[in-house]
Amino acid sequence: MATIHDVAARAGVSVTTVSRVMNDRGYISEATRAKVRRAMDELGYEPSEIARSLLRKQSHVFGLIVPTTAHPFFGELTHHVEAAACERGYKLMLCHSGFDASKERELLGLLARNRVDGIILGSHELDVEEYRKLKAPMASFDRRLSPDIPWFTSDNEQGGRLAAEHLIERGCSRLIMVSGRYKPDMFTAGRASGFLQAARAAGVQADIVETVGDALDETGYPKLMARVLKQHPRADGLFFTSDLMAAYALRACAEAGWRVPERIKLVGYDDSGVSRWLQPGLTTIRQPLADMAALAVDCLVRQLEGIPLEPARPLPVTLVQRGTT
Amino acid sequence: MATIHDVAARAGVSVTTVSRVMNDRGYISEATRAKVRRAMDELGYEPSEIARSLLRKQSHVFGLIVPTTAHPFFGELTHHVEAAACERGYKLMLCHSGFDASKERELLGLLARNRVDGIILGSHELDVEEYRKLKAPMASFDRRLSPDIPWFTSDNEQGGRLAAEHLIERGCSRLIMVSGRYKPDMFTAGRASGFLQAARAAGVQADIVETVGDALDETGYPKLMARVLKQHPRADGLFFTSDLMAAYALRACAEAGWRVPERIKLVGYDDSGVSRWLQPGLTTIRQPLADMAALAVDCLVRQLEGIPLEPARPLPVTLVQRGTT
DNA sequence: GCTGTCATGTCAAACGTTTGACACATGATG
């Protein structure tokens, strides 16, 4: 790989001059500029971002930690984060935590050693303290880790409310929400409160069923959904904290012979691709992922540039109606 | 961020000594070692991989280019590549090409500037020549770019054959394969030949329908699938080059009132999560993604370490039967 | 008392880049 010295030698100038041409600073005559450019082309020179990073003390790389991109929600989140980062001139170092605390701890060290300029936490298996002691700019997805760690999320209460109101409007009178078990500082807990609140306001019976174990591990879903149907034989409106759960519920309904949407109605969460792929299409709460990702990246960039953060606020969600309601 | 100099000062030794402790080379007394370790702990020191990379001329980072992690297949591929890279001590810089040739060209430059040690091409929108002139170690997914660029893939002919044989075995007599349009040097083209060959061997009628435009853009799928059903009213066995296509076909069947699997049978490709989420579950051809990813990473590592590559060969696929056949 | 060899540690160059400080023309201004 050619270096700036090779370019300088070939163009018959000093390395400083080459650097000046690349960075457009100082006075350079057109003739010199052309010579330098030609030498760069001929050598296929690409400046080393590594050397630049060392000098400038910033890498223009963000770390993104997600449980796994194999989950459709996180695959889509990753897509949008990458796009947002790219737009602001940052690259992404992708890390999978796989729901494993010690893996996540390792990843934080790895990202620190690689001097990433900021970290987006799409996974948080560790205690708040462990994140707190990191001094890198961070943005935490769906969880309030500490007052000084910015977060980004969507309006989970509103999501829960929209789901309940929609089910009620569509004629349901016995609602069940199937939810993961959330740490208390996770915003996603708001989905349940919004859901219950809206049901109560309408005088409709509503219950919450919590999944055990990993909220995102689908291997338990088939049994869970079958159990939900069996234990709530009169339920006619189901709400899930992810589209994936709803997908498994749809299967369970088919197996139990409950017709959707006639006998029972389903609402998912995320508006991930899954909701489009299912038959019937899944009514779901749409999170504005692109906006959320842009917000997260913006939040890191602001921290880096010393621009004060705007007070964080959840982004609005909407209900997308499809065939399951 | 503390540097090695801070650690040395705090421990009362030279930076060389600190470096020796970290890298375990030369003679260091236990007492010195302990002093240094303590200083590192107290300062929360993490060595800069950037400085190391500059010196060692390798970054221990691989670039991964995929169209988008929002597509379930590529989300899963990314997951496995990350895991395989991590296992071998490499990090991943994730890039989305979004099916855009000029974006991909930019990404190659970006990865070169960041001095990645190798590139995994899960997307190839450019002409072979453009990849060829890169001298970085590469591994190309599902496409033979040039004799000197290693590739990794699964046995596509076998996949096509298994699908046809299975459909025939399940009683189908009029087969249709819905396929993306592939560049001639893409291995995925083999799926069609395997499919046709197996059908011919069994004396069963089989046709290929090619999608127009982007093989992975799902917005056209609903109309496409409706058209396929309308134009082939006597078809009773469908095979798709992705699970996602099959998902849309399943919807089209429901809308057309064709019962699955009684009236018509469907086979997808990839065994991505989609095949599990659908109802009925999708029979599909399973690609061994984890093995493929490990192979790709191994291939890059070998190039870096100068270990000769084993002759590339497609990995075996299997058929996973579910409810659509 | 030499020489040799451990055991421990220091020095300084190198990696590829940027950039402040400076050098040296040329020509205009006062």
Add this chain to the structure above:
DNA sequence: CATCATGTGTCAAACGTTTGACATGACAGC
């Protein structure tokens, strides 16, 4: 003619790390 601005370019330090070359002291063997 002294001063100044402008245009062009050079030099060397700095970023954080590794590592070959060297220094020092202790002790053994001859």
